[in-house]
Amino acid sequence: xxxxxxxxxxxxxxxxxxxxxxxxxxxxxxxxxxxxxxxxxxxxxxxxxxxxxxxxxxxxxxxxxxxxx
Numbered sequence: 001x002x003x004x005x006x007x008x009x010x011x012x013x014x015x016x017x018x019x020x021x022x023x024x025x026x027x028x029x030x031x032x033x034x035x036x037x038x039x040x041x042x043x044x045x046x047x048x049x050x051x052x053x054x055x056x057x058x059x060x061x062x063x064x065x066x067x068x069x
Contacts (some may be wrong), residue, residue: 004020011021 010058
């Protein structure tokens, strides 16, 4: 029986979490948080990109008017 199996058995017997279980839970929660953040950023990206395109077009038009003789 390796150490992890031994610890898992002890956890079941004592009802306590091991450092490995705590770390696994922490990494799982961290991954879920990162995925939620990425989804939020993806949702914001397209409208922001469209806004930038509109502003660049307006800037180009203003520059063209200023350069007209």
